[in-house]
Each structure stands twice: as structure tokens, then as C-alpha cells.
Amino acid sequence: MSDRQLAVEFRGVSKLYGALAVLKELSLSVPQGEKIALIGPSGSGKTTVLRILMTLETIQAGTVWVKGEPLWHMPKGDGLAPASEPHLHAMRRHIGMVFQHFNLFPHMTVQENVARPPQIVLGVTRGEAEQRAQDLLRLVGLAQKGASYPAQLSGGQKQRVAIARALAMQPAIMLFDEPTSALDPELVEEVLAVLRDIAIEGKTTMLLVTHEMSFAREISDRILFLDGGAIVEEGPPDQIFSDPKEERTRLFLKKIIAAGHRID
């Protein structure tokens, strides 16, 4: 064990869809507070890693550990048994997720989207939840939009509300699945600015899947390059982007640059 406790650890995790192996005995570990960027070609399994952590997908082999406890298993005798719903519920408390397509609740106002979940799930009082929601909406620059419905917002605004909603649950670990890839280019920066604030604040462990290479380089402590359901290479951003060791990493970055993206 390192001196810092691990927030997330995958040990030999395999994920199958029928005969298709999407993750192949994947292992990774993320110390608490670390900011990780997951990059890799389409279909490499990046989203799958996050969805497994969010308990949205089951695993077929290996173990996942969150804050030192097994996520998909429970201790039973000497070994492990499959997790029960109460166990998953207890574990999810540590984790929050921001989706590519926002998934805001359309029947609730912006304010309700952020204030209701803590009341429902954590039993926070209404007054306190409303106050925190206002603070968070100010943080993401949407203090004026509380009374609007999601359908009345732009994509960038929706994603900022989604981030505020996830933060309202105060998770120790935040997962972001391509939070800007469904946005018009001119709206990307406003969302990145919010992510930057969260990263700088420091305490939260972040796992970010992104195609925004320069942003990944800027905010992450470490880059994981996935291909074919396994981690091909990992390291500090500068090393990965300037001096990749693996041929596949090099090829991927070359394609990204050829497609007109900056990696510096």
C-alpha cells in the first residue's frame, strides 16, 4: 500500500458483451485526489470503465475497489460474494458521474435538479439543499437560471447544471464521460472552465474521459491510454504527449493531430 489511500482500483477486470471482450483483465489504480484522464480510440472501453465504477455495468471477472472496499463484491467468509443492492447503494455514495448527454431531469427546474437529489437521497433539509444548490449554480455561472427548465437551456448550460447536480451529492470521486463532446464548439470552453475549477480545488478524485487533449494535458496528473480494452500506456501528461513509449500511443496521437486537434 502506498502512503495515500487508493480511491479506485481495478484488479484484472474483464467485461464481456456476449462473446465480445470489452475490457481484458484491466488493472489500474487511482490514489485519492488524483486527476486522471482516460484517452483512447473509439470503442477502446473508456466509457465502460466509468460505467462499471458507477455500477451501471456488471463485470465478469476481477475485482473493483473503491476506497479500499470491493465495489461489485462483498466480503463473505474468507472470499467475496456478489454485491447486494444495499451494498451497491452504500458504495455509490462515494461516486458521482457526469454524462455525455447530460441526462438532466426534464420535469424539474434547474434549481430542483440540483436541490432535490440531496433531499431525497441524503435526507438534507430543504432549506440547506436549496442554499447549496444556489451556491453551486453560482459556481457554474448559472445563478440566474434556477427557475428555468432544462429544455430552455443551451447544451453548455445543461452540462453545467449536470455538473452542479453531481457536485451537490458531494462525492469523493467524480466521473466525467466526454462532458463536452455533445456540445457546439463555442460552448465547450464554458464547461471546461467549470471542470478546471473543480480540478484546482483539489480534493476530489477525477476520472475524465475526453477527446480534448490539451485540456487533459492541462488538468490531469496522469494519462491512461486505452486500446482494445486494456491500458497500453500510462504516465504524466508531458511524457505521454511529448514522448510516448508505445507505438500504438504514438499512432493514436498522430491521428488526433491529423484530425486538427491540438495536444499541447
Added chain:
Amino acid sequence: MSQFSDYAWMILDGTWVTVKITVVASVVAVIVALLTGVARTSKFFWIRLGPTLFVELFRGTSCYVQLFWAFFALPFIGISLTPFVASVLVLGANVGSYGSEVVRGAIAGVPRGQTEASVALNFTKLQRFRHVVFPQALVAMLPPAGNLFIDLLKLTPLTSLITMSDLTYNAMAVRQQTGSTFIALATILVGYFLMSSAIAWAIGRIERRASRGLETGPRAA
């Protein structure tokens, strides 16, 4: 003139019975539709089985056959229902079975991302259903539900065949006593039309209120 007022009174009296049957049977229908509709979204076969058989049974025959069966055949196996109870149970179960499909479809139609977001926020299964899935499904249920309430109203004349003195029954009695067939039947046709239209209007209002925030593309949120 007193005779005319007698007949008018019979029509009003019948209307009141029709309204009573419609309201009580609607409550039964909503309960049946929700219980069986929700159960049929279960991933467990054994939970789906009973409600599915129930719904198919009631959709496979007409309300009229069911009403006669409940009133005339059921006593042979030791269950005697009053005309009113037989009426509201059969109409409720019949329309509720069609409503079941509306409920099931509306729940299944809530985008998967909504459930996933509520899992990510650590809602329990019940909380997901209550705060996220059901409120959104409800909006989708309302327009077809409005039509089903009208269908239910339109089925109530069948209860006159098992001796309920509803609007149709009383109008037919007026027809017998006065011989003015056209007036009696035209009156109640218009009566039913007005009641149906009132239901359509009311549902339209509720619909507009319930769809607040959802009018511009709920799927995009």
C-alpha cells in the same frame, strides 16, 4: 307539464347514475392499470405472468360479454355481485387492462439515461420510480388515458342490460312510456357527447399543466 318534468327528472337521475358508475369504475381502472402496468415492466417472468394473463383475458373479450358473465355466470360458482359492483368491477378491469398497456408503454418509454442519472445520484429503486420515471411517464400517459376514460363512459350503457338505471336505461323507459323514440334517443346521444367532451376538455387541461418544462423536447434534456 308535470309529466314532462317527470321525464326530465328520470333523465337527470339516470345521468347521475351514469356519472357515479363512470367515476367509481375509473378509479378501479386506474388502480388496475397502474398495478398491472408497472408489474409488467418487471424483469422477473413470475411477476409479469399474472398481470399479463389478467390483461389478455380482459382484452380478449368485449366488456359486454364480461359483464354478462360476471352477472349471470359467476353466481353459479357462488359469487353474487350487485349490479353496481359487477358494473364498476368489470368496466374498471376492462378499461384498466387497456390502460395497463398505456402505463407499461409510458414507463418503458422514459429514456434509459434518466434511470442511469438517478442511479448515479444514488436513488434507491423506489426513489428512481417515484421521483424520476413515474412523473415523466405520467405525462406520456395522459393523452391516451383521456381517450380511455371516454371509452369507459361509452361502456356504461351496457350496465343498463344488467338492470342499472343509468341514463340509457331511463331513456329507454321514457321511450316506452311516451313513444317518442327519436327524442329519447337523440337526447341521450347528445348527453353522452357532452359528457365525453367534458372529459376530453378536462384531460386536455391537466395535460397542459403536467407537461410544463417538457414541451420542447424532453428527450433532449
Added chain:
Amino acid sequence: MIWDWDFALRIIPDILRGLGTTVIATFFGSLLALAVGLVIALANRSDVTAVRRSSRGFAEFIRRTPLLVQLYFIYFVLPQAGIVLPPLLCGVIALGLHTGAYLSEVYRAGIDGVPRGQWEAARALNYQQGQTWLKIILPQAIPPMIPAIGNYIILMFKDSALLSIIAVPELMSMSRNIGNDSYRYLEPLTIAAILYLLLSGIAVLLLRIIESRSGMARLTG
């Protein structure tokens, strides 16, 4: 033993004879409904405002009033106007009108479903109005309508039980008569219900098969 097998077997032939009349009523009712629905759908698209308004109003009125009362109206009022029709024909007219009012909406949805470009293409090819309908619009509009039309015809089959009220010797009528004569309702009414269930169930399955076939034809063709 509550259920009397001997009695049940003895009455089956009579009940099956009633089924024949049910099928006849459904068949001619369907033909009439298809025609009525088409007339209403076309009138609803008329350039003459008065035609449009009255046909829409008429269809709405039919949809918002009970089939049983419509049946009474045709059966009791028409003779007063000097039009005396056999009961079966009255029943076919009621079923045809009622279902036709609903089918007009199915036609409308089907016709509206044909992309605007198809009309423009027909004009570009210099097709005449009739040719456009026959060669371009209907071939595209009809296949998607088939499931909905099928469902309404199955509904009509079940609703045709109502004709027993005006003494058409169909399935329900036969079993009710047996019940009245023998004071045993359990067997005849149950057998009738099972027959409705069985036949409408088979029809639903057939419809699903047709649906998936025509769906594939559309995808590949």
C-alpha cells in the same frame, strides 16, 4: 361438480352456429367501416369548409357516443322514418359507422405519413389526381395502416356481441338464449367467452405476423 360437461358438449353446436353469424356481421361491418372511414377521411380533406366541418363534427360525434345507443338509434328510430331493416343489417350499419369513424383517423395518419415530396414528384411527373392517389399515395400509405385497421376489426369482432340485444342470432345471442332456456348460464357464457378469446387471440397473432412481414418488405424494398 359445478361445471356440467354433458351440457357443455350438447350446446356447443348451437353456439358455433351463432359464431357463423358473428363472422358474417364482422365481415360486412368491416367492409362498411373501411368505406365509411375513407369517405370521412376524404371529406375531412375537402376544399369546401362546410363539408370539412360537418364530416369532422360527425366523426367526432360518433366517436364520443356509445355504440349501444347508436345501435338503439338505428334499430328504433329508422323504422319510424319508414325504413325497416332486418336486425342483422342494423347491426352491420352500427358497427360499420362506429368503426368507420375511428378508421378515418387511421387513414388520415397514413396519408399524412406519406412525405410531401411524393405529392410534388407526382406533380412533376404530370400525374392526374386519381393516378397520384392510386399509383403513388395509397401504395405507400396503406401498409403502415394495416396493424391499426386490423386492431379495429378485432375490436369490432368482439363488440359484435352487442347485436344480441337486437335479436341477431349471433354467438352471444345463442349462448344467452341457451342460458334463458336452461337456467344455466355458466356453461354457455363461458364457452362464448372462450370462443371470443380464442379467435381474437388468433387474429392478433396473425396480425403480428403480417406486421413483421410487411415491415421487412418495406425495409428491403
